[in-house]
Amino acid sequence: MLMRRVVRLTDFGSPDVLTIAREELPPPIAGEVRVRQTAIGFNFIDIYQRKGIYQLPLPSGLGFEAAGFVDAIGSGVMNIQIGERVAYMNAGVGAYADFRNVPADKLVRLPDMVSDEAAATLLFKGMTAQYLLRKTHAVQPGDLLLVHSAAGGVGQILTRWATAIGATVIGTTGSPRKRDAALAAGCVDVIDLNDPEWPDAFLAASGGRKARVVYDAVGKDTLIKSLDCAAPFGLVVCYGASSGKAPAVDPERLNKKGCLFLTRPSVFPHNADPATFRANAADLFEAIAKGHVSVDIGGRFKLDNVLEAHVAAEERRFGGALLISP
Numbered sequence: 001m002l003m004r005r006v007v008r009l010t011d012f013g014s015p016d017v018l019t020i021a022r023e024e025l026p027p028p029i030a031g032e033v034r035v036r037q038t039a040i041g042f043n044f045i046d047i048y049q050r051k052g053i054y055q056l057p058l059p060s061g062l063g064f065e066a067a068g069f070v071d072a073i074g075s076g077v078m079n080i081q082i083g084e085r086v087a088y089m090n091a092g093v094g095a096y097a098d099f100r101n102v103p104a105d106k107l108v109r110l111p112d113m114v115s116d117e118a119a120a121t122l123l124f125k126g127m128t129a130q131y132l133l134r135k136t137h138a139v140q141p142g143d144l145l146l147v148h149s150a151a152g153g154v155g156q157i158l159t160r161w162a163t164a165i166g167a168t169v170i171g172t173t174g175s176p177r178k179r180d181a182a183l184a185a186g187c188v189d190v191i192d193l194n195d196p197e198w199p200d201a202f203l204a205a206s207g208g209r210k211a212r213v214v215y216d217a218v219g220k221d222t223l224i225k226s227l228d229c230a231a232p233f234g235l236v237v238c239y240g241a242s243s244g245k246a247p248a249v250d251p252e253r254l255n256k257k258g259c260l261f262l263t264r265p266s267v268f269p270h271n272a273d274p275a276t277f278r279a280n281a282a283d284l285f286e287a288i289a290k291g292h293v294s295v296d297i298g299g300r301f302k303l304d305n306v307l308e309a310h311v312a313a314e315e316r317r318f319g320g321a322l323l324i325s326p
């Protein structure tokens with residue numbers, strides 16, 4: 001039996017609850033393939049799960065996203081060969097490992113132009129941007145969008161892709177040193193969230209125009225003020241909680257702000273069906289091929305030092321995406 005290294009979560013808490021285990025990995029069962037992972041994606045949701053904000057049954061693995069190549073195939077798996085390059089982002093937690101058995105219908109084949117590293121930094125975050133700008137709101141040329149954390153992983157991708165569609169994006173960051181990364185991603189202006197009057201700064205930057213859509217994954221620190229930035233009948237998308245859980249919003253407040261729409265979507269239901277998942281991934285890969293989607297790699301960490309990635313992310317040290325290498 002193959003021995004593997006895998007990150008185990010036995011308790012919720014600070015990054016040092018993460019431990020590396022060496023354990024036997026049984027051969028893939030029917031419908032599964034074994035992936036020899038070459039690049040693992042870090043996502044902010046890994047922090048929520050480590051802390052127990054999103055509760056996992058313990059003990060548990062961690063991590064949603066990785067790329068690598070097929071190393072063994074279980075019975076009944078058709079149309080996939082040993083050695084093929086693949087990636088996944090919605091096969092349940094457990095991506096922080098050097099080998100992993102994954103249901104074959106959760107895998108996408110990687111086109112030649114998408115490296116393993118690019119896949120592990122772009123798939124989860126890119127599929128998030130994909131549904132945010134295709135389904136949550138079908139972004140149109142001329143739309144004005146406010147994108148929070150525009151220098152972050154999802155933020156950079158969302159900004160680049162929306163800009164390629166023809167939307168105008170004003171971004172926010174939590175520190176002026178991330179401003180250049182947000183501008184490079186396509187923001188026409190970048191607002192510093194340390195300014196308590198940041199909605200006024202947004203309106204000054206937009207010439208008084210409010211946003212058709214506000215994409216807010218910061219949550220607690222920003223959501224209420226985000227409502228002030230949306231145009232009448234506009235949409236506020238609360239899709240994360242980097243600063244903590246967003247406060248409850250009285251529907252009457254949406255009325256007073258101009259008949260606003262408020263939604264709290266997730267990437268998983270948008271990709272639950274394997275055929276839809278593959279179609280969405282094809283849309284993402286096409287956007288990558290056209291140069292509409294990319295993300296900076298803000299930091300690289302070894303699997304054995306994965307807790308350092310968690311510390312860096314919580315300290316908001318880097319922009320872009322963090323990559324873990326097995």
Ligand SMILES: NC(=O)c1ccc[n+]([C@@H]2O[C@H](COP(=O)([O-])OP(=O)(O)OC[C@H]3O[C@@H](n4cnc5c(N)ncnc54)[C@H](OP(=O)(O)O)[C@@H]3O)[C@@H](O)[C@H]2O)c1
Pocket residue numbers: 042043044045124125128149150151152153154155172173174175178193217218221239240241242243244265266267268313314315316318319320321
């Ligand atoms: N609903 C979904 O389908 C879905 C899917 C994927 C990701 N998400 C959410 O999207 C957001 C971005 O995910 P990501 O993986 O790309 O992460 P990320 O944007 O690279 O990192 C999170 C960012 O949040 C900002 N932030 C604001 N307050 C913070 C705080 N108190 N502590 C730490 N960071 C804070 C930081 O940017 P600044 O320093 O510039 O403020 C930080 O860079 C996360 O909230 C995540 O949960 C949602």
